[in-house]
Amino acid sequence: MKVLIDSERCHGHGRCYDLAPDMFGEDGEGYGTVLGDGSVALGKEPDARLAASNCPERAIDIEGAIR
Template structure:
C-alpha cells in the first residue's frame, strides 16, 4: 500500500500527521509530506486510510 499527497491541495492542517505519523509528516513549511516514499508499514493500513478520509482538502490518495 502506498500513500500520496497532492501538494497543490494541502493547506497544512496536519490532521494526517496526527492520524498516522508513521506515514505522514509536515515539511518545513507546515504542509503534508509522506515518509519513506509513501510506503505504508504493515499494520498501519487502517490509520493511513483514516488519515486520507480525514483530510479536509482531500489531498491524500491511498493505493493498494
C-alpha cells in the first residue's frame, strides 16, 4: 500500500500530518507532503485511511489498498 498527495488538490489544512506524522510532513508553506516513497508500514494502514478520509479536499490517494 502506498499513499500519494495530489498537490493540485491540497490546500494545506494539515490533517494528514497531524493524524499520521510518520507518513506525512509539511513543506515550507504548510502543504502536506508524503514522507519517503509513500510506502505504508505494516500495521499503519488504518492511519493512512484515517488521514485520507479526513482530508477536506480528498487530496490523498491510496494505491494498492484492499477494501
